[in-house]
Amino acid sequence: MNFTLPTYTPPDFTSPLLATAPIVTFDKVKKDGVAPTNYHATTIFPEYFKLDIDKWELVAQSRMDSVVVYTTDGRLDVREFRRLKKGDCVVVGRSVNGEEGIYVHTQGFHFPEEERGKFSFRSSRSRETAFSIDYDQLYGLLEHDRREGRIIWVVGPAVVFDHDAREAFAKLIRQGYVHALLAGNAMATHDIEATFFGTALGQQLYHQATIASGHYHHLDAINTIKAVGSIEQAVENGVLKEGVMHSLVTNHVPYVLAGSIRDDGPLPGVIGDVYEAQDRMRAHTRQATTVIGLATQLHTIASGNMTPSYSFDKQGNVRPVYFYLVDMSEFAVNKLADRGSLIARSILTNVQDFIVTLQRGLKKRASTSPE
Known part of the structure; x- marks a missing residue:
């Protein structure tokens, strides 16, 4: 498409x-x-x-x-x-x-695919909605905005709780589909835990088996990075060898880790001042052309509040900012869509399945596209 x-x-x-x-x-x-x-x-x-x-x-x-x-x-x-x-x-x-x-100006954009009669069945989005066309549209959007826009991801820790999803998201970073990442201490901590121990919150990533004394792993991960000094230093020293945070650093993709009152540690680089975190996040959302929120309701709402419905392309023309919301909960995606975005799209699915499907779909399209 x-x-x-x-x-x-x-x-x-x-x-x-x-x-x-x-x-x-x-x-x-x-x-x-x-x-x-x-x-x-x-x-x-x-x-x-x-x-x-x-x-x-x-x-x-x-x-x-x-x-x-x-x-x-x-x-x-x-x-x-x-x-x-x-x-x-x-x-x-x-x-x-x-x-x-x-x-x-509330009527600036025209979306012909959304035209429908005054009455129609299944006009809302639910677990019963078919999302195949959403994936196809998203593939095209991400290919376009990788070259012409700025794609911002708002990521919850669930993305790194699964072996295949974590690998797929790291590949998306390396392939240029991530221009900035907004997350919290948990996502970065459990990604680094996965690198060091192959677990997330003490549970093995692939087999999902609980490891003895695994509840220490995320704390040991934080402690190790603090001893080195920073995530960047850990990558440079060869302490942190792979994963999402490694891909961000080695591909020079900026990220903002906003602190929370419930944080462990936290990791070096996590911003404890909420308004400093907001300023750093907004520096990215104000330039966004596409925002994708993955299984993190409050963080995505915060990002949505800072994101306008429009931006400018490289020629200075007004264009929409697309906002995708991915979660298993109908309540979560509807709550996020209610922020009022013109282009809010919700996809109700397991976030790990979404990332794997998205990365494979983009790879398939790239392999079949003409030179």
């Missing part, structure tokens, strides 16, 4: 309402972290602001539930409330159809 990005149609700024709309209003921040009264809060949609009599500007690298600041060098910058500084000029106004120089 060939992949083509959907067409984006910008607003008609010659329409009477938008042509006669007033220039957007700004108000200054009077106290750090406190937005002016009547501030405009951003959505996931493309948002335009009228800066001059005939100039509407689309804000770039947006995120929901933030404010828009007009910078001293004449740019529109989307910022979290906590980043506001006294004197910042913030967009104010809560009408979003042009009445206050603000236009939220």
Whole structure:
């Protein structure tokens, strides 16, 4: 199946309402972290602001539930409330159809494959849904965005609890399908445990047998890396020889390990400050063209809140950001889809099976594609 990005149609700024709309209003921040009264809060949609009599500007690298600041060098910058500084000029106004120089464009993308009548059976996604076409569409998307976009993965520890899934995901990294990875201490710890001991939480990866004293393994893994100094140093010294973290380091793929109150250790490099972790994660999500969340509900929701529904291709054209949610739980994927993404796709399956199927499918397509 060939992949083509959907067409984006910008607003008609010659329409009477938008042509006669007033220039957007700004108000200054009077106290750090406190937005002016009547501030405009951003959505996931493309948002335009009228800066001059005939100039509407689309804000770039947006995120929901933030404010828009007009910078001293004449740019529109989307910022979290906590980043506001006294004197910042913030967009104010809560009408979003042009009445206050603000236009939220909800109908920019056209997806013909999603057209259907007012009534249809099986329109929601459940365990009974057939996902074959989703895999085919995802193969095409990942092949396209490996070259033309930026693919961000949000990964839970279940991905490294299985021998074949862990190997498949490491191959995806080496093959260029991972441009950044967002995870927590657990995923990295159990991946490293697998390298050192062949187990995850003391259970053998392939046979699933519980190993005597295996409950020490993840702690020993953390202790070993801390003794070396860092994951990168462990790779350089030959202590860490394979696995997901090894593939990330050797292929120079950036990753963010966000800490949790329940963490063991944690590993060196895990970020304990939640807002520093958020900043590091957003540095990647704001550039994302595809995000894939694997069996990690809260981490994926957090990433989704930082990801707009649109981005720009290399030619500067507006394109959608695709968001895939993979989990065995209908509740989890529906909860994630409810964040409001235009392009949220849920795939209900065992995450280990998903990764293995995905990697094999991409390999098969690569072997049969013309030179």
